[in-house]
Amino acid sequence: MKFQFSKSLDGFSSSAVRDILKLTQGKSIISFAGGLPAEELFPLDAVSEAFQRVMAQGKSALQYGLTEGYIPLRQSIANWMGEKGIQVSIDQMLLTTGSQQAIDLLTRIYIDPGDVILVEEPTYLAAIQVFQSRGAKIVSVSGDKDGLDPDDLKAKINEHHPKMIYVIPTFSNPTGKVWSLERRQSVLNICREAEVLILEDDPYGEIKFGDTETYPSIFALSGQAEGSCVVYTSTFSKTVAPALRTGWVVGDPELIRNMSRMKQAADLHSSTLDQQTLHQLMEHFDLNQHIRTIRAHYEERMRLMADLLTERNWPGVTWIEPKGGMFFWVELPEGIRAEELLPKAVEQGVAFVPGYPFYAGNAKHNTMRLNYTHSDRESLIEGMNRLDRAIQSVLPVR
Amino acid sequence: MKFQFSKSLDGFSSSAVRDILKLTQGKSIISFAGGLPAEELFPLDAVSEAFQRVMAQGKSALQYGLTEGYIPLRQSIANWMGEKGIQVSIDQMLLTTGSQQAIDLLTRIYIDPGDVILVEEPTYLAAIQVFQSRGAKIVSVSGDKDGLDPDDLKAKINEHHPKMIYVIPTFSNPTGKVWSLERRQSVLNICREAEVLILEDDPYGEIKFGDTETYPSIFALSGQAEGSCVVYTSTFSKTVAPALRTGWVVGDPELIRNMSRMKQAADLHSSTLDQQTLHQLMEHFDLNQHIRTIRAHYEERMRLMADLLTERNWPGVTWIEPKGGMFFWVELPEGIRAEELLPKAVEQGVAFVPGYPFYAGNAKHNTMRLNYTHSDRESLIEGMNRLDRAIQSVLPVR
Numbered sequence A, B: 001m002k003f004q005f006s007k008s009l010d011g012f013s014s015s016a017v018r019d020i021l022k023l024t025q026g027k028s029i030i031s032f033a034g035g036l037p038a039e040e041l042f043p044l045d046a047v048s049e050a051f052q053r054v055m056a057q058g059k060s061a062l063q064y065g066l067t068e069g070y071i072p073l074r075q076s077i078a079n080w081m082g083e084k085g086i087q088v089s090i091d092q093m094l095l096t097t098g099s100q101q102a103i104d105l106l107t108r109i110y111i112d113p114g115d116v117i118l119v120e121e122p123t124y125l126a127a128i129q130v131f132q133s134r135g136a137k138i139v140s141v142s143g144d145k146d147g148l149d150p151d152d153l154k155a156k157i158n159e160h161h162p163k164m165i166y167v168i169p170t171f172s173n174p175t176g177k178v179w180s181l182e183r184r185q186s187v188l189n190i191c192r193e194a195e196v197l198i199l200e201d202d203p204y205g206e207i208k209f210g211d212t213e214t215y216p217s218i219f220a221l222s223g224q225a226e227g228s229c230v231v232y233t234s235t236f237s238k239t240v241a242p243a244l245r246t247g248w249v250v251g252d253p254e255l256i257r258n259m260s261r262m263k264q265a266a267d268l269h270s271s272t273l274d275q276q277t278l279h280q281l282m283e284h285f286d287l288n289q290h291i292r293t294i295r296a297h298y299e300e301r302m303r304l305m306a307d308l309l310t311e312r313n314w315p316g317v318t319w320i321e322p323k324g325g326m327f328f329w330v331e332l333p334e335g336i337r338a339e340e341l342l343p344k345a346v347e348q349g350v351a352f353v354p355g356y357p358f359y360a361g362n363a364k365h366n367t368m369r370l371n372y373t374h375s376d377r378e379s380l381i382e383g384m385n386r387l388d389r390a391i392q393s394v395l396p397v398r
Helices: A016-024 A044-056 A071-083 A098-110 A125-133 A150-160 A181-194 A253-267 A272-284 A287-312 A338-348 A377-394 B016-024 B044-056 B071-083 B098-110 B125-133 B150-160 B181-194 B253-267 B272-284 B287-312 B338-348 B377-394
Strands: A093-097 A116-120 A137-141 A164-167 A197-201 A230-235 A246-250 A327-331 A367-371 B093-097 B116-120 B137-141 B164-167 B197-201 B230-235 B246-250 B327-331 B367-371
Touching (some): A044 A272, A044 B044, A071 A093, A093 A098, A093 A253, A098 A125, A098 A164, A098 A197, A098 A230, A098 A246, A098 A253, A116 A150, A125 A137, A125 B253, A150 A181, A181 A197, A246 A253, A246 A272, A272 B272, A287 A377, A338 A367, B044 B272, B071 B093, B093 B098, B098 B125, B098 B164, B098 B197, B098 B230, B098 B246, B098 B253, B150 B181, B181 B197, B246 B272, B287 B327, B287 B377, B338 B367
Parallel strands (some): A116 A137, A197 A230, B116 B137, B116 B164, B197 B230
Antiparallel strands (some): A093 A246, A230 A246, B093 B246
């Protein structure tokens, strides 16, 4: 049988992160690669207890559910977002298999092959993958530490007439930056004026360190969901646990309705067992307190990695201390390709993600992303020792 | 904000079944509409015990998993299929969010807009939905009680040069028919010769009644997965419970690899909490015995509905007794449109699915699908009384 694959696979690469995850599974490699939360912080007992509450409700818990997702969980999320100043009703919300599926569903209902999507430079590699699979033309907008550059945004809108822009304004993946309030507002104004849909991805917003100032989401700035040009998505993967694969997306009801129709075709609905468990967990567990615990631990790990990076002081290597989220974004000296450093690092027993897949084009190959949330103190120290040996072997002799 | 939706939404209708499900949720309507299993048969204790075994393994159970799915569950499924004469390895299998996602992923990697997909007439409406969302041209092949008509299949292949054919050869949805061994073999031969991919959907294969003869799947007839022109998908939704949303798809490793890449973009992976729970359930619960229990109950319900249909003896109304699966397919007299009967039925307090959405074109509007698995004895009797009142009101006066 000679297979005739769809054009959707053209130029569509497998996720570098997930391939590394696969490569290193079960091996004694210290991984700074995946965006994995710390397992030891998972609220196992609370999940287990929540599950038992679901089982106690009887057998209907195991039946098919609504495509839009379990109503009580949508209500709990709406209340929770309300506490953070984001007003939504359950009709403006769809539950998804992680926020990854929200990106995919919105792309499927809004983008046709050839349509232009603007992204940050660099940006989340699995979003690029979705846009590629849809045959979209992906164009990067430049930015600085405060967020997207409004002038370049205007220029790119005028030149490319994009349908959508994809952004992670709070503790971005991979750079960890936080957009200023001013930039949030100005990107919103520009996109609203130009009728460009904003997909705001916020998986890390809760993972903030110290007294980091946080700002309203662009979605919150846009006022109300009805008629908003912003679609907002987040997930329980970083605050509770990834295995439950539950994310949510909020936006104008017409967009949500069409995403739900597409989700019917895609998988009918996500696991309602997980959704019901999360609902019970939100009702009977202090999620905000748990998030404070996560923040404290992750900040400690981030600080340790920052100290180790400072200590190494590799010549020509630069990085910025993240204010939240899960990653360091490291620039190596010009001419060193992180993807060539990776095999040497794996040989030493440590993994990371080379930076190039985070670029939609014009990749800076001398970049890499380091995760600090998944490794404990000992692993962070040993992993940085191993990385040091790999980096020393490629750095020019001083 | 004026939204500019993708062409993928053109001519793409919401699932009639799921819309009815939504309409009737929480109301005192007896529903013969959804393809819902009987809740009272769900193995709640076994699921609960399996979940506790997963929790006992520790916190890593809550971490991200492989896109391809939890390896031990893939192994359990491979063993289970092996007992039924289907030899596959775990590299030839992908776990999905229900078998619905398998249909969607294969379509996304194999079909481009304008490509032709052949289907049975009638066929599963949510598969039609997937194919429509991809912009495929859907062409029906005629058949009889023994399955697809090989001559019409050859003619349609010659005329339309399809890339794929979608079939449910065992207890089909909606008609409940079982293809003969001869038809299975001849469809396989024709498609293999013409290099047309066969997507064999088998959600109901285990739900067989009495001494119904069953035949090997087309996938099994094709020999081995490597190089096979058949992709086979099934699910735990009908044998264990739908809320765990776990299906699987097997086929040539190149197809499975590409489906996995697409799944990375679609949702990274399905719920591994559910996958781990199902693995523990398969290891510590007699699933085959449970399936025998389900069969006995469903056969009893099917028989009751058959008796009630016989008793009513509505003039000009025909149906065939299903040999397995979950549905009666009923033909009303010419000129009666089931979609116009539906509101009258809902008024009387009973729901069903009109037949038209099961057709890719040229719909027979005088058809409807009745589910018998979700209603107990009392509801079946009362539901048929209500349906009788609705039908009497539209039947020509004798």
